[in-house]
Amino acid sequence: MIVGIDLGTTNSLVAVWRDGKSVLIPNGLGEYLTPSCVSLDEDDTVLVGKAARERLQTHPDRTAAVFKRYMGSSKTVRLGKRSFRSEELSALVLRSLKADAEAMLGEPVHEAVITVPAYFSDAQRKATRAAGELAGLKVERLLNEPTAAALAYGMHDMGAEARFLVFDLGGGTFDVSILEMFEGVMEVRASAGDNFLGGEDFVESLITLFFERNALPASLRNDAHFMQRLAAQTEAAKQALSLHSSAEIVVAHDAVQHRLALDEALLEQVCAPLLKRLRAPVERALRDASLRAAELDAVVLAGGATRMPVVRRLATTMFGRFPSIDFNPDEVVALGAAVQAGLKAKDAALREVVMTDVAPYSLGVAVSHRLGSNASSHGHFDPIIERNSTVPVSRSKTYIPGSETQTAIELQVFQGESRMVRDNVHLGNLEVPLPPGPIQESVVEVRFTYDVNGLLQVEATVQKTQQTFVLLIEGNPGLLTDAEIKERLQALSELKIHPRDRIENRTLLARGERVYQQLRGEVREWLGIRIAEFERALATQDKRLIAPAHRQFQEQLDHIERDSHLAD
Incomplete structure (x- = not known):
């Protein structure tokens, strides 16, 4: 059995394609949303979901949340006496979703389609795949969240040509994708986004205002219990503003009640810098797709943070139309993941659809530019695969060493859009030994291959000897090796999961x-x-x-x- 999973920053969901439609699977509490929280009980039993979220305030030293933001990094979170990486915490959430699915379906679940932000890097995608492996799942496909939302809306079943934009603002990330349907092909024309912009940032802006208006000392931010109470109250107030004209944050400290009255105008004022940041990825995606907003046939909202009226007003203003909100924005990505799972299982109720995606970042290497006979400028970024190239894609360029005395070329691989590599993200290095001889005989062809799961392979071939060297970009700083995954899988399997x-x-x-x-x-x-x-x-x-x-x-x-x- 294969399921679709939306592994979110704030909440996660699991769904399955059944009887010709996507069906959400409830957790042990009968709810579809499982908070992406993990806690260790006093006897080191693992709690996942709402029970863990309740303990954020009472046991902040034994509870973790928002760890999706650190996927692909070496950052660890200490819960009690144990330390966990983001992949491990995510694996515990995935394991809980897997158990929920097995309880409802009455059969083992071994495979999953897991969604990721379209703007997730190579390292973050590999970390997500590792989390699935640690949870005992074969990850059939990493599906971009906006593409999943489009599948949920049935864009793949549209008969005529259609262009639409998915505006996906979740708890921790923001993605924009422009998709086009024609003759049974769903093609992603462009993607853009911000991996550190989401509902959590709106909450943080309100927390900063709360501190300012109540003249609270900055040192109080080190009080984990107070901060968790404040974060919970602020999140509740933010949600209340989606339904009511006003809300209030009330948190006690040292027998004093501190308050902050909120309304839509104040929220819009405080979060103006965040709302401004939402515009840039939209404009970049439209520009890369060579489209104007008026040429879009539909605008689709996804992600729980799009419930905020200030965000919906911004989207309406930017696109000159009311966006589609036919589906619950919290659930739409999981529903789309289930459609992809059904496509993978070749369900007869689904018409075969060809899906193409794009590389969200430019990928290239560091090069030096000659400024004259004796001068060079180092650290320039030379893209080999340009952003928003349709994937799977394979591109190559040739390079020569900078001097006659070089015995090797060290290829430094980066992703990003900046002119200098220092401002981009370093992915890995590949050292290529050179044969003796003049520079002209030491030409190296470098080929980048980027697949549908967003994973990059680098090949360097010395043209004189036809010797090829390969880098799978698995040495990213912070990524787990295969041996480490096996070791941590064993450690996780020994943890007691709450029944x-x-x-x-x-x-x-x-x-x-x-x-x-x-x-x-x-x-x-x-x-x-x-x-x-x-x-x-x-x-x-x-x-x-x-x-x-x-x-x-x-x-x-x-x-x-x-x-x-x-x-x-």
Whole structure:
């Protein structure tokens, strides 16, 4: 069985192509959205999803979130006594989604189509593939998120030619893709984006304003418990502004309640720099596709952050039309991933469609330019594959050494758009030994091959000897080797995963602990007794006692949060 997975910064989802349509798969709580959060319980049992998110405020030292932003890097997160890389934390989320799918489908799930931001680098894509492997999944395809959204909207079934733009603003990343349909071919004309622009950045801007308006010391940012409470309240207020004209952030510290009243005008003012950053990728994609906004047949929104009215107004202004919002923006990418899974499984209900994508970055090498007989300028970027080239693509260029005395050429591979390599992203090095002789006989042909999964292979052939050297760009700083993946797979397999059939109670208990920490006085003492009563009911392992205790405890928490203005 093959499933489609949207591995998101804030939330993740899994879906399957079934009975001629995409079907979302609920988690153990009966919800489609699984927060991309991981926590280690006191006995080192792994909690994933809502239970982990509840513990962000109560156990920030044992809980991680927003780790997708560090995919492809060597950054680690410490939870309790253990350190985890982003791939490992993502693997635990994927393993949870895999278990949810197996529970609903009643059969093992071994394969998956996993979506990634269109603007993800080679290293980030390889890290995502490694996360799937660590979760016990064969990653059939890495599918760009905007392309997945287009599949969910059924753009591949359009009979006539059509051009459309997907505006995908998620929790941590922003992608724009322009796609064109003609004669059964879905072609990505151009992609652009920003890997560090998403809903989390809007929350951070509001947090900065909260500190300024309440004259809070910068040192308070080091208080993990306070910051997690503030982040949760700010996220809730941001979401509330999507439904109401105003909202308020209220967080207590040292027996003092700090407040910030919000409305749409203030949000737009505070987030103006972020809204401005949304324009640049859109303009670049349109320019690369040689299109004007008026020539688009449709504009599609994807990603939870597009729920914000300020973002929808911006999109309407930029494109001169109301964007399509037929699908839940949180779910559309997962639904599209399931369509791709159905295509991979060659489901009879799906008409065969040819899909082409593009390289989101220019890929090239560092070169030196001669300025005269005795002078050279080093560190220039020479693109071999230009951005938005249709993939799979293979391009080559020839190079010669800079001097007669060189015994080797060191190819430094970069991605980016800047003139100088120092301003681009270094991907790896390949050393090519040269035969003795004059420069003209030491010509090296360098070929870049970029595949549909966004993975790059570099080949260098010495033309005189026809000797070829290959670099698979697997030596990126921070990437796991095959041996390390096997070692970490073993380590992850030894971790205890909280039983899926008990996650509902564990999530409620984590919620109770969070609410307890936010209260004071008699109500706090009263809730402590209620938590202990619920724990005693759980300890009996008797479902007849646990079920009514769960209902009662949930009602008690709902009552407290309503009356205390505490946020989820």
